[in-house]
Amino acid sequence: QVQLQESGPGLVKPSETLSLNCTVSGGSMTSYYWSWIRQPPGKGLEWIGYVYKSGSTDYNPSLKSRVTMSIDTSKSQFSLKLNSVTAADTAVYYCARARQQVVDFDYWGQGTLVIVSS
Amino acid sequence: DIQMTQSPSSLSASVGDRVTITCRASQSISTYLNWYQQRPGKAPSLLLYTASTLKSGVPSRFSGSGSGTDFTLTISSLQPEDFATYYCQQSYNAPRTFGQGTKVEVK
Numbered sequence: 001q002v003q004l005q006e007s008g009p010g011l012v013k014p015s016e017t018l019s020l021n022c023t024v025s026g027g028s029m030t031s032y033y034w035s036w037i038r039q040p041p042g043k044g045l046e047w048i049g050y051v052y053k054s055g056s057t058d059y060n061p062s063l064k065s066r067v068t069m070s071i072d073t074s075k076s077q078f079s080l081k082l083n084s085v086t087a088a089d090t091a092v093y094y095c096a097r098a099r100q101q102v103v104d105f106d107y108w109g110q111g112t113l114v115i116v117s118s
Numbered sequence: 119d120i121q122m123t124q125s126p127s128s129l130s131a132s133v134g135d136r137v138t139i140t141c142r143a144s145q146s147i148s149t150y151l152n153w154y155q156q157r158p159g160k161a162p163s164l165l166l167y168t169a170s171t172l173k174s175g176v177p178s179r180f181s182g183s184g185s186g187t188d189f190t191l192t193i194s195s196l197q198p199e200d201f202a203t204y205y206c207q208q209s210y211n212a213p214r215t216f217g218q219g220t221k222v223e224v225k
Contacts, residue, residue: 044205044216044217044218044219045162045205045207045216045219046216047213047214047215047216058212060212060213061119061213062213094161094162102150102152102167102168102209103150103209103214104152104164104167104168104207104209105152105154105162105164105207106164106167106173108161108162108163109161110160110161111161
């Protein structure tokens with residue numbers, strides 16, 4: 001059974017960088033897009049972007065200038081960095097696996113709440 | 119970006135009811151449409167992909183239909199565990215976008 005687990009600080013100061021990791025277990029990292037999706041409290045889902053095993057990335061244009069994603073298949077991990085954060089970046093951040101052929105998010109982590117506050 | 123609009127935003131229903139949720143895309147997306155269920159405090163989970171294909175393990179009371187711009191998710195007989203929020207998501211192109219959600223509440 002594929003499992004994903006997010007890790008990282010739950011509190012980030014405004015203007016600083018949000019950094020999260022996602023550890024994948026129970027499956028291969030090949031042939032999938034490894035994704036980040038966020039959900040502000042009480043609101044809907046926003047796709048942040050994804051990284052492929054080769055390191056190639058695709059980001060949401062609304063966040064592209066502030067986002068960096070990377071992958072380390074040897075550690076079965078991928079990561080998200082979001083810089084210059086503001087209160088508007090407060091959200092539950094999910095990592096998820098997307099199947100290449102249909103780009104559906106078939107496995108998700110439990111999510112981690114990141115609060116941006118001084 | 120492709121805008122996804124769900125209706126209604128919320129609905130009240132009883133156990134055993136037939137429930138239908140609609141999702142409309144701002145442009146044609148063929149059948150590149152996926153549905154998710156999110157229970158309170160939990161991550162979303164995939165129900166159907168490519169508009170009508172049930173993910174393995176998902177109960178058959180869930181079904182989906184549609185193509186182009188108009189799609190529906192139907193729950194044939196609502197069960198207690200189905201009270202949740204449902205999201206559609208287009209996988210036609212990037213950025214991948216979600217509908218705003220439909221909350222199914224107890225009547």
